[in-house]
Amino acid sequence: MAASTSVHSNALNFMSCLKSGVDPRTGLYNISISMPDLQSNDLRGPGFRLDMSYSQLNTLDSGYGLGWNLQLSQYDPATQILSLSTGETFRVDGTSSTGQLTMTEKKLDTFHFYKLDQESYRVVHKSGLVEILRLHSSGNKKMAWAVKIIAPSGHSIALKHTAFNSSTYRLDSITDDLGQTLLEIARSSTSVELNL
Numbered sequence: 001m002a003a004s005t006s007v008h009s010n011a012l013n014f015m016s017c018l019k020s021g022v023d024p025r026t027g028l029y030n031i032s033i034s035m036p037d038l039q040s041n042d043l044r045g046p047g048f049r050l051d052m053s054y055s056q057l058n059t060l061d062s063g064y065g066l067g068w069n070l071q072l073s074q075y076d077p078a079t080q081i082l083s084l085s086t087g088e089t090f091r092v093d094g095t096s097s098t099g100q101l102t103m104t105e106k107k108l109d110t111f112h113f114y115k116l117d118q119e120s121y122r123v124v125h126k127s128g129l130v131e132i133l134r135l136h137s138s139g140n141k142k143m144a145w146a147v148k149i150i151a152p153s154g155h156s157i158a159l160k161h162t163a164f165n166s167s168t169y170r171l172d173s174i175t176d177d178l179g180q181t182l183l184e185i186a187r188s189s190t191s192v193e194l195n196l
Helices: none
Strands: 018-022 029-034 051-055 068-070 074-076 081-083 089-091 100-102 111-115 120-125 130-138 141-150 156-164 168-176 181-187 192-195
Touching: 100 111, 130 156, 130 168, 141 168
Parallel strands: none
Antiparallel strands: 018 029, 029 051, 051 068, 074 081, 074 141, 081 089, 111 120, 120 130, 130 141, 141 156, 156 168, 168 181, 181 192
């Protein structure tokens, strides 16, 4: 029996935006969906790639569906765990003489992490990209989410978060310096809608 779709195209034969499979190290099924790159400030940057990922180990609904999460940089001051948008995760275990928060398990010097004040943190990537993380409180839990991403050229995008389920925050929208909305995320009781 042939598959029935409303559109016939060979483009549907190539699903490079979708990566899935069983991790041979853990035996767990994972899936990742790459969204189109968001180009901001009339192509002056920063370019922003947004990926959604699913993990069986994630038993929480973070605003995108059970087990689903966006790959955004975040820092949990209670556990001292830094998760980067690249998918890397590190535990902060010290502070250098320059004020940099250090991680013993970080072997490659691809970024530096700083505490700016009681509410804000800065991630400086080797590429020159800078992420500003700000604490958001929900109940007793505090989490620092990326609120601004700055390109080496100085152009930036702002990420707005909204409270979800009184226990966490989810990304609500992304706008650039020109005030153009690049992404809006709407959540209902039955679906999540991303408007690019």
